[in-house]
Amino acid sequence: MNKFWVITKEVYKKNIKSFGFIVMVLIPLIIMGFIAGMTYYFSQEAQNAEPTPIAVVTDDPALQELFSDEEWNFEIAEDITTEEDAETALTAEDIEGYMVINTDAQTLQAEIVHANELSNQIPIITEVLTNYQTMLRADDLELAPEQVMSLTEPVEVEETVVSIEEGALTEEDTTDRMIQEWSAYAVSIAIMAFIMTYSGIIAEEVANEKGTRIMEIILSSATATNHFFGKLVGVIMVMLTQIAIYAAVGFGAYLYFRDTDFVQGLIGEMDIMGMLQELLGYTLIFFVAGVLIYVILAAFFGSLATKMEDVNKAVTPIVFIALAGFYVGLFAFTSPENTLAVVFSYIPLFTPFVMPFRIASGTVATSGIWLSIVGTVGFAALISAVALAFYRSNVLVYSDTNILGTIKRSWNIMQSNKKARRQRDA
């Protein structure tokens, strides 16, 4: 077997079997399961909620009837007819609140007293009472029902969202745009989550082997290139496994639950296929390129650490860069046309976080998207080359100085080796 695959397989096997991996895969599933469970529980609770006992004090029995409708989920205490009785009942906590509604000519006046139980319903109550008042006045003016309708008819508003591209207006589907924005949002969170976990994993892999000098055995068995990319591919395969597990669990859950009312209520409006298509487009390219760049950087920084304990210190710069990208991305979510967002969307380390939002908001031309993709992929290739060049000498430097000191010494070794090789070959 090729040594590259020996290394890849070992990295993969070791990580997949580790307790950390199992925890890492399970935790988001458990959290999601918990949230779904809670949401389901509360929605069930709301449906089965006990009716709120209230009193309606009014001269107009029609008003009392208005609130006894099942939709309100009120239990009207019909025996309470005076404000004093209502107050006593509220004090005794027999009811949760009461309304005193006076009809003076065609004007309604309502007072609602409650123990903060009716706050959510106040706007609807107001609307219903307003409609009732409208009806009373219409009656008084002897208007026909059609006339009332024509008076209260709402204005017709039609909304068309367009994108301005190459001097032409194209109509845009708003739901499509929302899907894009949310998938951009999901991707930037996913990139962040994967960078955090996998940059840590690969930096640890490398630093561990360096700290224990296993690296010297390995580099006297296989080339640095084989080792570097073997590790990288191994870790990426672990990541793909995690994604595959989520995809399988997600698809399984969808098949199993899709017909239940609850799930229908949640996703019925969403276009699942449309979302998948969005995710599989540019977004996927940015996801892959983004994670790749950061994982390569992490391998490089990991090779700078001398001991396992220094790993966190070594990957800190990466985490900060990623965090900065993430926040600029969130900023671009709200103002995609801001100069800062535009500039950052073309800087390779930030592109994966920012560009998806600009694409979603339609503020970037296709040529711009491809320019940023080429930039990102080119940058990924460039830093792999640089990281690899340093890697060979990084792993031989065991200084206790800071990272810059290590880079300097590593650079010296690299130059010294290069010079020596040139002389030898000459």
Added chain:
Amino acid sequence: MLEVKNLRKTFGDLTAVEDVSFTIRPGDIMGLIGQNGAGKTTTFRIILDLLTADEGEVLWENKHLSKKIFNKIGYLPEERGLYPKVSIENQILYFAQLRGKKKSEISPLIDDWLKKFDVKGKKTDKVKTLSKGNQQKVQLICTLIHEPELIILDEPFSGLDPVNAELLEEGIREAQGKGARIIFSSHNMNNVEELCDSLIMLKNGRQVLHGAVRDIREQFGRTKLFLESDLSREALLEFPGVQRVEKNRDGIDIVYLTQADEGKAIFEVATRNGYIPTFSQQPPTLEEIFKRMAGERNE
């Protein structure tokens, strides 16, 4: 045959090794000694192609040593390292695979090797459950199991008790019997004297001693005399070539001579009445030579 010719390696202003040359034939064991920072690890790294020499070359069977012979190398770095969470068996298999062996070739050998080195524990045990000594033995197995032709051991004896050190010695001898070329560094001169055919001593990157162990010692002259006789300390000190006299714990006088020839005169006087139990004129031990060489020019 491994030939190392005139190696020179500098890092900026620092000269790590300078003009280091030696040859190791199949079945030869060479000891590399020197104080910390003398250039031993740099020499190893150049041989292993982890570093490129500024000058000089490393030849394997008359050709440049390159990654083509990686599979024939067994290397034990100074600081031991294994993957703590991997089982003994998988660890050995992984390193052997990296040396180009197939799993199926190595798998059947593992039990025998674990027995040979008396490793306590099952091969399915994780490395971290082993004691330090046992981990070290597992690492030695990883270094030797693929039957390398060039074996480089950086301080292999450090941290081993005498029983385990003997197991290691046996392992090295076995590899020697199979024709491997072996280099090891050690701070324990007894190991070097016992095992090595030849040795090199580095000091500040330069080769200050080189040759067969016996020759090197003889080169310093038989200036150390173990004597058990009726001559008193004072009487001994009166001889012109006697530098100083010490008594060891067994009551034997150790007489330090300026010239090996002076021994004859002492022998004549000491044996004037016939039999004496001890008269042994020895060259300095490697340890004494090491200390003397390390101390020189630094004072």
